[in-house]
Amino acid sequence: MHYYRYSNAEVSCWYKYLLFSYNIVFWLAGVAFLAAGLWAWSEKGVLSDLTKVTGLHGLDPVVLVLVVGIVMFTLGFAGCVGALRENICLLKFFCGTIVFIFLLELAVAVLAFLFQDWVRDRVKEFFENNIKSYRDDIDLQNLIDSLQKINSCCGAQGPDDWDFNIYFNCSSESKSREKCGVPFSCCITDPAQKVVNTQCGYDVRRKSKSQWHHQIFVRGCIIALEAWLPRNIYIVAGVFIAISLLQIFGIFLARTLISDIEAVKAGNAF
Numbered sequence: 001m002h003y004y005r006y007s008n009a010e011v012s013c014w015y016k017y018l019l020f021s022y023n024i025v026f027w028l029a030g031v032a033f034l035a036a037g038l039w040a041w042s043e044k045g046v047l048s049d050l051t052k053v054t055g056l057h058g059l060d061p062v063v064l065v066l067v068v069g070i071v072m073f074t075l076g077f078a079g080c081v082g083a084l085r086e087n088i089c090l091l092k093f094f095c096g097t098i099v100f101i102f103l104l105e106l107a108v109a110v111l112a113f114l115f116q117d118w119v120r121d122r123v124k125e126f127f128e129n130n131i132k133s134y135r136d137d138i139d140l141q142n143l144i145d146s147l148q149k150i151n152s153c154c155g156a157q158g159p160d161d162w163d164f165n166i167y168f169n170c171s172s173e174s175k176s177r178e179k180c181g182v183p184f185s186c187c188i189t190d191p192a193q194k195v196v197n198t199q200c201g202y203d204v205r206r207k208s209k210s211q212w213h214h215q216i217f218v219r220g221c222i223i224a225l226e227a228w229l230p231r232n233i234y235i236v237a238g239v240f241i242a243i244s245l246l247q248i249f250g251i252f253l254a255r256t257l258i259s260d261i262e263a264v265k266a267g268n269a270f
Contacts, residue, residue: 027076033069095254145185154186
């Protein structure tokens, strides 16, 4: 007479397909980011000449888009395949990476709070480097213009920071028509004006500083961001908490599915 032992452990279809659905969103978002980044690079001719990436001294926003796309694509792919194929290695890779990103975000937030002066100096240095490369990359140019218009600011600490850019520098050697001016995004616009005047900042810094506030924003963008943060601290905290909860939820699903798979394998070993 033969006796058969059946294990009650089984992989939960609920957790399995919930984790798959969770990751398919990240995978599709990663594909979208990658497609957008590669399209932007192709429009700028970077794909035909990759040396243009290293030639830019400031930040190329497309690089950031591509990095985010690669991370999301990789994690989404590992999570999807790991869930469907019940592959413990892929699931552990997905879970471990999410844990690492979560701890990294937490560490950055704590260090930024504890070392505010150091962070402020790094932000100032970063902004000044990008001002130098303002005319070198159209995406960087649009990013700085958007930042200045949205926050009603100009430069890192003030309009004089545009001396870091060779086109806006006030030195006598400069032959640029934009010499001693600022970008149009620094200008105080007239609500009734429908057409953007891209020359509104020309020669404005040749005038007395007491006259600047009639024509351009005199507050630096770092000061504007420092003023914006306390007013919107609940929004920032809410976004951080929402992202953290999504990450914790993904970790919980992955760990639960790994435990189910290991339990089934242990049961089948008997």
